[in-house]
Amino acid sequence: MNEPVTSETYAAQLRRLAELTARVQEQQEEARSWYAQQCAAADHAVAESADEVTRAEHELVAARESQEQVNAEVAVLWQELNARLGGGGRRAGTPPGPRADATGDPEPLLEAARELLRRTGQPGELPSSVNPLLALCGVAGAVLAYALGAGCRALAARADGELAVGLPVLALVVTLLGPVLGLIPARLIADRRHAMLSPRPVIIVATAGLLTTLLLLVTV
Known part of the structure; x- marks a missing residue:
């Protein structure tokens, strides 16, 4: 036959169960808090990535517009150069394309070309x-x-x-x-x-x- 459980042993088991339950709840709270933090960090990273993508798209559009303006300016300067040379577009050929390793602002180079044409254009x-x-x-x-x-x-x-x-x-x-x-x-x-x-x-x-x-x- 089973021996009866004493009140002290039963109470100890209840305390143990309560401690384990509290520990489990504490770990669950920590897990939920960690999960919420990870989700918040992930959402923040996604938002920052979206902002960076938007900025990159705007910069790309601005870069393309700047490239078109530079190409148009180069075409005008090249046409003026042909007119100065008197070749009707045959002596100087076609405008040079952009260099693959070109960096920096092209405006100083364009201004230098304009100044050179202005000096050569003066009689x-x-x-x-x-x-x-x-x-x-x-x-x-x-x-x-x-x-x-x-x-x-x-x-x-x-x-x-x-x-x-x-x-x-x-x-x-x-x-x-x-x-x-x-x-x-x-x-x-x-x-x-x-x-x-x-x-x-x-x-x-x-x-x-x-x-x-x-x-x-x-x-x-």
């Missing part, structure tokens, strides 16, 4: 090597003006009335324009060399034309 001085050609322009202008004046004087000698009076005056005016008539071909030379007609070329042309005009008036 420079005619070199001293064209001085003989400029003097020849002055001589040719003076000779042409004198020839036109001589033609007017020849017509005046054959005419009468108002023509006989007006043609010599016209001949004198045309002859006096000889020193500056050579500036027309000199200007064409400067344009072909993408240079400006500064005071030095003007003085050379005018001096050569004036000396030629005086020499023709004295000797002829």
Whole structure:
């Protein structure tokens, strides 16, 4: 037959059961708290990842827009370069593509290219090597003006009335324009060399034309 359980043993078992139950409940609370913390951390990480993805998408859109702007600017600068070279797009070829290892802001490079084109676009001085050609322009202008004046004087000698009076005056005016008539071909030379007609070329042309005009008036 089973022996009866004493009250002390029963009470001890109840205390043991209560302790185990409390410990189990405490561990369950810790497990639930840990699980809640892990879920909260996971939700926070997901939210941060979503924000990073959104920021990355915005940065990607901005980068693509910036790339399109840079490509458009490069195309404009390249077209201007072709125009300066006078090749009609054949001499410089197509614009270069982006480098795979390119980093940093492209704006300083674009600004440097713009500044270089601005400097090359400004007309420079005619070199001293064209001085003989400029003097020849002055001589040719003076000779042409004198020839036109001589033609007017020849017509005046054959005419009468108002023509006989007006043609010599016209001949004198045309002859006096000889020193500056050579500036027309000199200007064409400067344009072909993408240079400006500064005071030095003007003085050379005018001096050569004036000396030629005086020499023709004295000797002829």
